[in-house]
Amino acid sequence: MTFVEIPIGPQHPALHEPILLRLKVDGEEVIDSEISTGYNHRGVEKLLEKNTWIKSIYISSRICGICNAVHMQTYVQGIERLLGIEPPPRANYIRTIVMELERIHSHMLLFAVMAETIGFDTLFMIVMKDRERVMYLKDLVTGNRVHADIHIIGGVKRDIDDSKKEVILKELAYIEQRVKDYKKIMHEDYTFQKRLVNVGYVSRNYALKNSLVGPPARASGIPYDIRALEPYAAYSEIDFRVVTREEGDSWSRMMVRLDEISESIEIIRQALSKLPQGSIALKTIPRVVKQGEYISRVEAPRGELIYHIVSRGGSTPYRVKVRTPSFFNVLNTEKLFIGHKLADVPVILVSFDPCISCMERVLLIEDKDKPRYLTLKQLSRWQPK
Amino acid sequence: MEELGNECSLQPIGPYRYQCIIEKEKIRGLAHRLSAMETTFLLLTATDYPDEKKFELTYVFWNHASKSLIIIKTHVNRDSPQIDTISDLFPGATYSEAEAYDLVGVDFIGNPHIKRGIFAPTDVVEKGIFPLRKDSGV
Amino acid sequence: MKLSMLKEALTNIIKKPITKAYPITKRDIEIPESHRGLHYVDFSKCTGCSLCAIDCPSNAIQMTKIELKLGTNPKNLYPIINYEKCVFCCHCVYICPVKAYITTNNFELVESPGTTSLSFSMKNLQRGEIK
Numbered sequence: 092m093t094f095v096e097i098p099i100g101p102q103h104p105a106l107h108e109p110i111l112l113r114l115k116v117d118g119e120e121v122i123d124s125e126i127s128t129g130y131n132h133r134g135v136e137k138l139l140e141k142n143t144w145i146k147s148i149y150i151s152s153r154i155c156g157i158c159n160a161v162h163m164q165t166y167v168q169g170i171e172r173l174l175g176i177e178p179p180p181r182a183n184y185i186r187t188i189v190m191e192l193e194r195i196h197s198h199m200l201l202f203a204v205m206a207e208t209i210g211f212d213t214l215f216m217i218v219m220k221d222r223e224r225v226m227y228l229k230d231l232v233t234g235n236r237v238h239a240d241i242h243i244i245g246g247v248k249r250d251i252d253d254s255k256k257e258v259i260l261k262e263l264a265y266i267e268q269r270v271k272d273y274k275k276i277m278h279e280d281y282t283f284q285k286r287l288v289n290v291g292y293v294s295r296n297y298a299l300k301n302s303l304v305g306p307p308a309r310a311s312g313i314p315y316d317i318r319a320l321e322p323y324a325a326y327s328e329i330d331f332r333v334v335t336r337e338e339g340d341s342w343s344r345m346m347v348r349l350d351e352i353s354e355s356i357e358i359i360r361q362a363l364s365k366l367p368q369g370s371i372a373l374k375t376i377p378r379v380v381k382q383g384e385y386i387s388r389v390e391a392p393r394g395e396l397i398y399h400i401v402s403r404g405g406s407t408p409y410r411v412k413v414r415t416p417s418f419f420n421v422l423n424t425e426k427l428f429i430g431h432k433l434a435d436v437p438v439i440l441v442s443f444d445p446c447i448s449c450m451e452r453v454l455l456i457e458d459k460d461k462p463r464y465l466t467l468k469q470l471s472r473w474q475p476k
Numbered sequence: 477m478e479e480l481g482n483e484c485s486l487q488p489i490g491p492y493r494y495q496c497i498i499e500k501e502k503i504r505g506l507a508h509r510l511s512a513m514e515t516t517f518l519l520l521t522a523t524d525y526p527d528e529k530k531f532e533l534t535y536v537f538w539n540h541a542s543k544s545l546i547i548i549k550t551h552v553n554r555d556s557p558q559i560d561t562i563s564d565l566f567p568g569a570t571y572s573e574a575e576a577y578d579l580v581g582v583d584f585i586g587n588p589h590i591k592r593g594i595f596a597p598t599d600v601v602e603k604g605i606f607p608l609r610k611d612s613g614v
Numbered sequence: 615m616k617l618s619m620l621k622e623a624l625t626n627i628i629k630k631p632i633t634k635a636y637p638i639t640k641r642d643i644e645i646p647e648s649h650r651g652l653h654y655v656d657f658s659k660c661t662g663c664s665l666c667a668i669d670c671p672s673n674a675i676q677m678t679k680i681e682l683k684l685g686t687n688p689k690n691l692y693p694i695i696n697y698e699k700c701v702f703c704c705h706c707v708y709i710c711p712v713k714a715y716i717t718t719n720n721f722e723l724v725e726s727p728g729t730t731s732l733s734f735s736m737k738n739l740q741r742g743e744i745k
Contacts (some may be wrong), residue, residue, distance in 0.1 A: 128594060136579075137607060142671070149671035149703050166534030213623055227644070234650035240703040248708045249648070272618070299540075302517045313540070315516075320491065321545055376709070386493075386519070386536060386547065399521045399534060410608075412521040414572075422571040 094122055099436065101130045108445065110421070116433055124428040124436075126421065139411040144170060145244070147408060151398075152240060154413065155446055160189045160239035161391040167242045168323055168412075169387030169400040174244070180367045182246040183325040187362050188319055189232060189239050189247075189257075190324070191355040191405050195266065196225040197392035198348040201444050202273060205345060208441050209286040214276065221269050224262050225279045231255055244370025256363055263356050270352045277346060287342035291427055291439035294339060301423040304416045305394020306347045307443055311339040317390040329361050341442035348444075379406055391416055393444045417446040486546065495547040500559050503535075503550055507562040514540045517562075520572040522580040524609045529554045531582055534560075552582060561587040581606035649719035650704045654734035655693050658684055658742055659714035662691040666706035666715075674699035675706060678732075682739075695731040697723055 094115045101109040109130035115123040133155050139147045148170070152163040164186055171178065178186075203218035226236045232251060233239040241247050251259075277283050293303065298311040308315045316333040318326045334350040336343040386400040394416030401410040420443045428436050486494035498506065519536035530551045537546040552559050561584040563570040571594075573584040578595045592601040605612050634640075646696075657680075667675040677691045693706070707715040716738065723729070 134607070143669075145669050145705070146671040149701065149705065153701075197560075206537075213619060217619065217622060227646075230649055231646045234646075234648050234704065235702065238701075238703070240650075240705075243705075243708065250702070299514065299516055300567050302566070315538075360576075386545070395518070397536070398520050399519060399536075401521075401523055410521070410523045412519070412523075414519045418571065419568060423568050 093117070097433070110445065112428075112440070114428065114433065114436065118131075119121070119432050119434075121423070121428045121431055121433060121436065124425055126425040128422070136413060140408055141468075143183065143406045144408065145376065145378065148242065148244070149240065151411075151413075152238060155415070156237055157200065158193060158391045158393065158396070158445065159237065160186075160193050160233075160241065161389055161396055162413075163239070163242040164190060164324065165387045165389040165391075165396050165398045166400070167244055168389065169385045169398050170244055170380060172385045172387065173383050173400065173402055174377055176245055176373065176377070178246045180325070181250075181369045184362050184366050185232075185247045185249075185251055185371065186242065187325040187329070188251070188359050189229070189241055191359050191362070192225060192229050192232065194355045194392045195251055195352050196222050196229065198352050199225065201348060201441070202345065205287075205438070205441050206466050208437050209282055210326050211307075218273070221266065225266060225399065228259055228262055231258060243372060244376050246370070248372070250371050251363075253367070256366075259359065259363065263359060267353065267356050270349060270356075274346070274349050277342070277349065283342070284367070286435075286438055287340065287345065287442070289340050289342075290431065290435050291341045292339050293424070293427065298339075302419045303394075303423065304419055305342050305391070306351070307393070307420055307424075309333070309335045310343040310347045312337045315395070317388050317395050321388060323389055325362060325365075326358075328365065329358055331358050331361075341438055344442045346364045379404070380408075393417055393422060393446060415446070417444070421445045433455055489547070491543040492542075493547065494544060495549065497549045497593075500533075500550045500552055503548075503562060504560050506548065507565045510537055510546070511565040513548070516540065517566040517568045517572070518545075520569060520576055522576040522582050522608070524554075524580060526554070526610050531580065533559065533576070533582065557582045558585055559583070560585050563587045563589075575593050579606060579608040581609065626721055645719050645721065647719055649721065650702045650736070651714050651718050651720040652697070652723060652731075653702075653704065653707055653717045654695065654738065656714045656716050656733035656742075657682060657735050657739045658686065659712050660685040660687055660692055661712055661714075662689045663711060664691065664693070665709055665711065666693050669705055669709055671703060671705065672699045672701045674701070692735070693731075694735075697729045697731070698727065 096119045097114045097116055099112040099114060101111045111130070112125035113125040113127065114121050135150065137149055138176045142150060148163055150164055151166040152159040154162050199222040202213045203222065206212070206214035206218060212280055229239065230236045232255060233249060242250055293307060293311045298308050298313055303311070304315065312335055314333045314335050316321070318331070319333050331354050334347050334354060336347055380402045382402055382404045384399070387398045387400065389396050396416060397414040399412040399414070400408060403409040414415045421440075424443055428439060431439065479576055483567070485497050489495045508539070516538045517535070518538050523532045523534070525532060528589055531554060533552065535548040536576050537548070539546060550559070559582065561573060563584070564571055564586070570587060570589050573587045574589045574594050577584060577590050578581050596607060600607055602605040662677070664677050674696045675693045676696065678694050679690055680692050681690055682692070683690070687733045704717070707717055
């Protein structure tokens with residue numbers, strides 16, 4: 092059989108982060124695929140081991156730009172369980188609000204990227220314009236558009252007052268209306284129907300065997316949501332629905348995300364109305380963690396995020412293993428492209444919400460030299476030793 | 477949970493969390509039983525303990541029926557770090573095993589994706605360093 | 615929805631471009647008061663405990679000896695933030711036992727290499743002395 096091997100990436104207009112797909116194509120049809128990674132290594136796991144507990148919570152939040160508060164929550168929650176302390180209830184509610192704001196803007200970003208991938212640039216612009224309002228809310232609550240950095244061991248750093256509450260509720264009402272419009276587009280628009288329906292089908296069994304997590308699993312009919320199964324932060328006191336669909340194609344994965352935005356808005360409203368009074372953090376920040384280990388699980392926007400924290404006492408962690416949702420959702424679906432047209436490959440990949448920098452985290456070689464300043468010209472000619 | 481009784485004794489370590497420590501030879505048999513029980517593979521951590529001359533492997537599974545987390549720990553010798561793969565029973569574990577090999581150096585016999593350089597950069601691979609070992613000097 | 619999208623697209627054709635030649639014509643971007651921007655130390659409050667320098671995740675804070683002889687700081691050690699290294703997590707602001715940090719929402723930090731908080735802190739100190 093004759094085939095042509097086509098590399099997509101590591102840098103490619105259709106992909107937004109560096110990853111290499113090696114596709115064997117016969118005509119337009121993909122007959123084999125392979126994913127190559129390793130372009131985004133930053134050595135975070137080693138870096139976490141080398142820094143103190145307090146420094147490392149800020150490093151953990153820098154693993155991923157989009158889901159930074161969730162990374163921080165997972166790590167801080169693990170440390171708190173190891174220490175045997177519980178943050179005040181008000182801190183738990185504020186954490187929940189920040190994480191749900193993050194889920195909203197993450198899902199909106201993916202919806203925009205999907206619109207761009209299928210060639211619907213007007214929608215991309217409109218969604219990104221609406222997303223900016225959510226980013227403003229995050230800025231208002233946490234102090235930065237992207238990096239929340241609001242968690243601290245035993246609480247949160249910033250409080251939400253009444254004036255902020257009002258702004259959040261006002262903006263959320265607008266976002267809710269817009270999300271309804273997006274859902275209408277998903278149902279009615281010709282482009283979305285043609286490009287997404289029945290593309291990249293994942294059966295329930297495939298999702299179970301290949302450990303898919305998050306919206307891809309829920310779109311295949313598995314109600315796997317850590318918020319409901321093992322409630323953390325304030326989720327045990329909040330009433331919400333786990334969104335599942337049965338279709339299992341790219342379209343249903345996008346619809347699950349859009350439905351989750353509506354659920355998140357509802358969760359934030361409930362959390363704001365139930366916000367208990369009291370302090371937002373414990374008085375002292377512990378600096379030494381006793382021996383033990385804990386597997387900390389949190390539902391990130393992309394799926395389940397796990398931190399396995401091993402402590403042998405002392406001021407630094409002994410081993411931190413980070414299992415991000417994209418690790419399974421991207422790598423384990425590499426054979427899913429087989430049988431599809433070449434033009435569908437970016438659509439399928441985007442529908443799994445790939446976050447490559449999340450996925451690869453691990454490796455850093457310490458440069459023993461002093462820091463150097465390079466001009467742009469030098470940098471372009473720079474080669475690793 | 478009772479089906480696992482012969483292979484290992486699950487100790488509850490928290491709400492809906494069970495843990496057991498087994499010998500490395502038993503991992504295939506246990507994975508067989510788990511894969512028949514609608515279980516999802518979640519996590520594989522390899523931790524280096526140079527003082528005790530061993531690697532600790534932590535497998536984490538989620539059982540959908542009983543909604544509980546099953547943590548299985550096993551140890552491999554540091555001088556000959558080899559263990560049977562479970563990637564044919566749990567395809568989801570393929571890349572986790574590949575990552576454990578690439579960064580810590582535990583060999584999973586029978587995993588087709590085992591090779592250096594999937595996650596580690598090429599200059600580290602050329603030197604033969606496993607970066608997440610404690611004595612790697614990274 | 616299609617109609618509203620069309621309306622939005624058409625109004626945007628008539629509108630002036632929303633992008634501006636930024637440093638020349640300043641746009642009044644709405645930044646919340648609570649935005650984590652430039653922060654510096656009030657030297658008159660600092661006791662030189664070095665807690666911020668120990669905890670700083672990016673090692674951006676250097677404790678430096680400055681002979682100010684204000685009385686509150688027996689060792690005359692004052693934290694100076696290197697803004698090139700700073701990640702603006704504001705852990706130092708939170709951790710400070712005497713709340714000596716002054717925060718602003720100023721995000722325009724582009725200056726010459728090696729910008730530190732020393733000049734801001736000294737200016738603040740002089741202002742205080744005039745009062």
